[in-house]
Amino acid sequence: MAYSTDLIRNVAIAGHGGTGKTTLLEHILFQGGAISKPETIESGKTVSDYGEDEIARKISVRASLSHLTYKDAKLNFIDTPGSSDFVGEVVLAFRSCEAALLLVDGRTGVQIETIKLWRSLESRSKPRMVFVSRLDEERASFAKSLEDVKDKFKVAPVAITIPMGEGAGLKGVVDVLKGVAYPAPSSHEQKEAEAPVPADMAAALAEYRAKLYEAAAEGDDELMEKYLGSGELSPEETLKGLKEAFAAGRIVPAFAGAGLRNIGTAALVDFIATIGPSPASLAPEPATEAGASVEIRVDPAKPASALVFKTQIDQFSGRLSYVKVITGVLAPDLEIVNARDGRKEKLGKLYTLQGKKLEEVKEIPAGDIGIIAKSASLKTNDTISAAERPLAYHPLRLPTPVHMIAISAVNKKEEDKLNENLLKAAEEDLTFQVRFNAETKETVVSGMGELQINMVLDKIRNASKIAAETRVPRVAYRETITKKASAEYTHKKQTGGHGQYARVVFDVEPLERGSGYQFENKLFGQSVSKGFIPGIEKGIHQAMEAGIVAGYPVVDVKTAITDGKEHPVDSSEMAFKIASRGAFREATKNANPVLLEPVMNLRVFVEEKNLGDVMSDLSGRRGRISGQNPLGGGIVEIDAQVPQAELLRYAIDLKSMTSSTGSFEVEFDHYAPITGKIAEDVIKAAAAFRTQEEEEE
Ligand SMILES: Nc1nc2c(ncn2[C@@H]2O[C@H](COP(=O)(O)OP(=O)(O)OP(=O)(O)O)[C@@H](O)[C@H]2O)c(=O)[nH]1
Ligand SMILES: [Mg+2]
Incomplete structure (x- = not known):
């Protein structure tokens, strides 16, 4: 079945680690009829966390695609990992989706990764929704969580659903928009069904309804006048007002629920389908065409063009290229040209994914997300387009890797094979990079953190049986x-x-x-x-x-x-x-003569409560602090210049100093002379290294 562009919805599910994203999505897919039985993280069989490593560690590691149909709409979801080590997967989800659903754990309120993700969405002007999750657990509070959202993001979230009870007393949710209740199903394997709003929720419904009307009327003078006059809006007017305000990012719809109990999914799905932004309704995509900057609106009537936003090299399905179609319709046998090298090829069969399961589709229309399988020439960030109109969409804005590890094969004969595997991993994850450093004569892999790099290396070890050894990389002194x-x-x-x-x-x-x-x-x-x-x-x-x-x-x-x-x-x-x-x-x-060492520009993001520790640690690392400014939400940015030699384990140390909440960006700035004891140590270490090399030869 072909979907019309205005009925496609693409939603990225993101938020701090363990907020319940994968569990919620599983139950959304179940509620929406895409799967017949919802699984759990504990069973290791969820649609979204299907990787061996994800099952073993019970965390999401890669972005995964799934979808459901609701009435005539097609809802695509990209579930993303919460750990900052895998932020590259979140970036690609934000890039390919029109809206984001941010999960906030009802017990803790907004956590630091969610604040960072919010900032990133804000800079892209992406519409955001908030789902307050895990409300069935002790000490969870919907109202407190919304207060926290308001505090940290300086926006007033508009509740679309509100919980009936909380913690052990959670009895379901009320859909404020439609004025119906969804009582908690008897088990998470049962679907939610509409019921009348219980009498004890009437007052709360009226209170939240008033806020909803106000939000719908916001930004539309006509609606506002009517609302102020009569104190009410018709359902059509409410929908229209909300739709506009949401697409423009003026309101942040908020939802309540507990994924693991299948509470709060029905109203959420309905909202996304009826009010969520269609791909065509948002700002056009910036692109380059014949050397000039252009802006391309999602439009099925134009010649085909699509961006490859993710590459997956799967041992069973082979190479999968995830595409977001911006214009036209991709169909098998269509001749396309790749903007990167001008290469032409004919499209083969097309697919969509339900987690790991490929489902063949006849076409992928503008606004939709789909899969091109087994095209050896496609890479992430490639634009493909109908042969007569080559253009190039802007590449993903990925962060630069911050953590480096030197690596070599234990058995020298396996060095090439190891490199091949590393390069393959780098193709799948653009925040994982491999480089031979000619100055230090080492192969260095870099990424967003120790966890990410270890997981890539584990995967290689398991698949290819190559034993690799890793070391702290040498500093390229001069x-x-x-x-x-x-x-x-x-x-x-x-x-x-x-x-x-x-x-x-x-x-x-x-x-x-x-x-x-x-x-x-x-x-x-x-x-x-x-x-x-x-x-x-x-x-x-x-x-x-x-x-x-x-x-x-x-x-x-x-x-x-x-x-x-x-x-x-x-x-x-x-x-x-x-x-x-x-x-x-x-x-x-x-x-x-003197030794020169590389000095880096470092930008650290920490919660206020860790500021003192992180600052004194930086001065212990010979850091020179150049600035410190609060970013809101209780996060402070510290700017400093620090020698690279002092930062080789910073990704690990900062995590342990801040209970995993701190993060940083780092880039090379300049070379600076070193003298005294520090220089002596470098000279000694270099001499020892040379002796060792000579012995090995
Ligand atoms: N009680 C309760 N537990 C939940 C709920 N949602 C998730 N959990 C549990 O919380 C843990 C983390 O859930 P996930 O769905 O993996 O969370 P996530 O946000 O996808 O985690 P990452 O992808 O690793 O960031 C699992 O043990 C879930 O069973 C909920 O609504 N209620
Ligand atoms: Mg997950």
Whole structure:
């Protein structure tokens, strides 16, 4: 069956870890008739958490797609992990969905990951709903949770459903919009059914209804006038007002319930289908077409175009490319062009997913999310479009990895195979990156945290049986000089017939940070033939690679050759290379050489209560704090510059310092000199490393 674009709804389910997202979605799918029996996290058979690792750890690790049909509408859901290590999966869900459903645990109120997700949704102007979950548990409070939402986000949530009782006394919810009750089903395997609102809920219903009318009238002068005049709105007017206000992000609809008891799902599904924004109703997608910026509105009548927002390489189904269709209709046999490389291909069969289960579909219309299977050439962030109109949608805005680990195969022969597996993992998860660091000669994987990296490595270990060992990565120190100096070096050797002869005199001087290498020929006359200059430069390069104090590459030095001498027979390029190396080494030794270390810009986000600990820890890490500002919701941002060497375990340490609530962003800023004890330790460690390398060879 083909769905019409205005009846498609895409909802990303997000929120702090363990708020009950996956459990709620399972019961939404059950209530909506997409599955016949709801499973639980404990049974390990939910639609959404189907990965072996997800089942074993009882947490979501990857975004997963599922859907249901409600009346004529198709509702797609992307369930996302709550742990900040997997934030990349949340970003792709936000990108491909028109609205987000944020879960707030009724027992705790808004937690830190949810605050961060809120900020990210706000910056994208995505409409947000809030579901206060786990209201069947002790100490849960709907009203307190909504107060907290109001406090932290400075918005007034508008309750669409309210609970009947709380904790052990939770008896169901009342749908404020429709004025009906949904009593708690006798078991979570029973569907919710409408019933009259009990008399003891009448007052609460009236109170919340008034707030709902007010919200619906907000932003529409005509409705507001009518509401102020008569104190009421018709159901049609209420729907229209809410729909507009929600799509514009002016109101935040709030829901009550308990996924695990199937309480609160019916009204939620109905609301999303009738009031949720259709893909076509939102702001157009920015894109590039023929080098110019354009904005493309979701529209089924235009030629086809779609964005690949996720790639999954599955051992059973092979390669799955998740697409969001923006214009036109994708259908099998359609010829498409990939904006990245201009490559054309014909689409094969198309699918949708119910968790891990592929379901074939005849077409994927504009606004819908679907799957292209087994296309080897598609990558995440590719735009495909009908061959006559190539364009490129903007890529996902993913955070930069913050945690690095050096990795190698225990068995050197398996190194290539390990790399292949790492690169495959990096294709599936763009926040997991693999890089060979030529300066430290290590393969370094990086990601959003220790948990994410460990889970990727576990998966590789389980699937390929390759044993890998991991280490804290080496820091890419560099060396430079701090004053001018000169040296002279003569390379002279008399062996058998031909001898070797070359003499050079060098001036070296420090350059500004980041200028790298410079060479100047200051020779007068023909003391050294032009033909030997390349050999001399090669010698300088070699000496710069080899380092002066600790074997790290030398940077930001200008070398000038001021004098030299050659022999008519014994001079050669090789002889000049050797002399040049010697002269450079001597000259830089006289020029107060120093070690340089990478210094990073660090931005830490912590709850106020952890601020003191995190600040004093940063000064212990030789950090220089440059700013501190409250972001609202009790979160403070700290800006600092900290040497990279002090941050190698920061992802782990910050988590333990803040009971997993802190997070940070980090990027390279500059190289700075180090001296004294710190430099001595680096020199010692480098010498030990070289001895070890030599022994291994
Ligand atoms: N009592 C009760 N327990 C719940 C409810 N919803 C979820 N749980 C339990 O809470 C735990 C976490 O639930 P999940 O559905 O995995 O939560 P999640 O938000 O998807 O977690 P992550 O994806 O790991 O962030 C599980 O043990 C669930 O059984 C609820 O409404 N009531
Ligand atoms: Mg989950």
